[in-house]
Amino acid sequence: MSLDITTISDVDDPRLAPYRDIKERDLVGREHHFIAEGKVVLSVLLRSKRFEAQSLLVAAAKLLGLMPVLDATKPTCPIYCVPQKIMDDIAGFNVHRGILGIGERVSTPTLDEFLAGLPEKALVPVLCGISNHDNMGSIFRNAAAFAADGIIIDKTCCDPLYRKAIRVSVGAALKVPYTQGEDIKTILAALEKANFRIYSLSPAASNYLKDAEVAKRTALVFGTEGEGLPNFVLKDTETLRIPIAYDFDSLNVATATGLALEHFADFDKLN
Amino acid sequence: MSLDITTISDVDDPRLAPYRDIKERDLVGREHHFIAEGKVVLSVLLRSKRFEAQSLLVAAAKLLGLMPVLDATKPTCPIYCVPQKIMDDIAGFNVHRGILGIGERVSTPTLDEFLAGLPEKALVPVLCGISNHDNMGSIFRNAAAFAADGIIIDKTCCDPLYRKAIRVSVGAALKVPYTQGEDIKTILAALEKANFRIYSLSPAASNYLKDAEVAKRTALVFGTEGEGLPNFVLKDTETLRIPIAYDFDSLNVATATGLALEHFADFDKLN
Known part of the structure; x- marks a missing residue:
């Protein structure tokens, strides 16, 4: 050939x-x-x-x-x-x-199709309002590195197939399955129905990430660095925080996904 | 006024x-x-x-x-x-x-001045060959977030005061003390003399980051994603790795600093 x-x-x-x-x-x-x-x-x-x-x-x-x-x-x-x-x-x-x-481009699966395709044991980051292509690419890279089963991207996020996002992901944007387009309320309801334990990462949380229990099916919701997640998301999910220095503003959201995914990763799938 | x-x-x-x-x-x-x-x-x-x-x-x-x-x-x-x-x-x-x-710009302290200025209990990332300004900025941000006491930058790294590095660091490049300019051999020798326990992050290591003991004075050496650290660095230090998915190439170096610094961070300095 x-x-x-x-x-x-x-x-x-x-x-x-x-x-x-x-x-x-x-x-x-x-x-x-x-x-x-x-x-x-x-x-x-x-x-x-x-x-x-x-x-x-x-x-x-x-x-x-x-x-x-x-x-x-x-x-x-x-x-x-x-x-x-x-x-x-x-x-x-x-x-x-x-x-x-x-x-x-191929059409992404609907949220229901995506959820139906997940294994019984699953780890899924959920992105809400991530509008920076560097962060989007880095999050896909981290999801691939820590063997997440797919990513749910809400309708207020940017496109993971933007050139820079693909490049920063070192190809993970073409590798990790994802669904995109629903609003976060619909996503949370569908995750609940699909028996996911839903955590949100927020600096305002009182529980530490490192103490969080790993469930059979875990969803991790991440918001933007500036505004953070909407209040109803924080109210309807179990919130977790990553402690950082008193005099420093915030962790980059992609770095936060790295830390959180590493905590919840299925060790059997890692090398 | x-x-x-x-x-x-x-x-x-x-x-x-x-x-x-x-x-x-x-x-x-x-x-x-x-x-x-x-x-x-x-x-x-x-x-x-x-x-x-x-x-x-x-x-x-x-x-x-x-x-x-x-x-x-x-x-x-x-x-x-x-x-x-x-x-x-x-x-x-x-x-x-x-x-x-x-x-x-002000002149950065020499390596000896920098080491002399560190507290008795110290956490110091050491950068070897980091040439990407995004990564440099993100590493400073992580160092600030996890209350590292300063950063040692070898002479093959890029400039942390490059515009983009400062921006990505959200100002941490102007906040976290650093020294820059020595070669990595000189740096390792000086760290040893200053009673640092020196770990290197490498995918080739056999020990896991999460099992690493936190020493009173800890230095963490990070290299580039492509070539990694020189062999003599891996030989002369305790190597640690972060397990990732079998079918994925590598973690971004800035994400790796986030994970490693979080592991070694002094919890008393975090919020």
Whole structure:
């Protein structure tokens, strides 16, 4: 089986259109596609059963380094090979990793479908109002690292398939299953029905994270650093806090997910 | 006592020169100054005993919101107030926080001075080869959150007073004492002499972080995510690891500092 590699030297070649000005287009959203950047993320995309690569764009000097990944995954999509200069001109910034791919979005499962697909023993972070793509990416990375079974993202959160979120997640955004779009009230009700013990992380809690009991099915609700979680969430769930220095404001929310997921992680799934 | 507020409407006013093209200048370094961005960071700068603000640049619409901080800290430096458009033109990007300040760098203590200034009971992260400003900023934030007594930064690390590192640290880069510039061999030798128990975090370690004994004086060595720590560091220190999922590559180094610092933190200093 051979790879479909095409050398392109014309910056106006229409096959490169999906890669044009990707920095700007991130800001306005891209309905049906997402951009994967760099070798590690591309490797996750090419191995994914959920997502499919539509094409790859590789700077000539990076092709050799990518060959082991291509050999292992044997993508059938076109691979466009261009000089670095053309890549930078098309993308609209210096793509120093020299490797890009266009992935096709698939519709995320509904909340009910997502919950129905979870194992009997499950650990699920629930994100409420996370609007920063760095944090979103880091949270996916932590969820993958601590073997969470999936992520529930409320409708006020940002898109985990934004280019930067995928990059910061080192591909975990393409790996960890998630559902997105319901409001937090609906999510809490569905979790309760699905027999989850629901904890919320909040600096205002009186119980410590480290003393929290690990349930068979655990959901962990995280809010933004500024406003925190809505009061009804704190009222309707068991709140936990991570003690920090008296004279310091707050922990980064992604770091908080790392600490909380590590506490609740199923040790049998870790190396 | 009154505040020295001047309205400037000329984009070429020489008093605004230090703020010109700050994005570009970050890349080439700024020998004697650093840029503080946003209300929270500015507030830390204005309260700092180690650093001094040389001037502030505030978008007109943000002045009112900054007044409580100015009232509380009573800075004597000039405060330049400009329309948002002029601020963006001068800075070279959209400064959506609308608040900037120039701080004056002070020389960091030598390694020996730094160690001599530590309390008898101490927790000190040691950074080796951390070159990413996001990670540097997050590590300072975690160090502040878990009441570390200071940070030792080896000479292969990036600058914690880079604009983005300060921003990501939410001001902790201006708060947590640090020393920077020695090589890691010299650092380890000095720590040993100062009676530190030295742990290194590494995925290759056989002992778990969560089982590690908390010593009176603990140093925690962290390396880059890619290459990890040099072999001699792993050989000369007690290595610890954080178990993660079998099928996932690695934890972000800043998240790892969060987990490790939380384990070793002095609970009496936390809220």
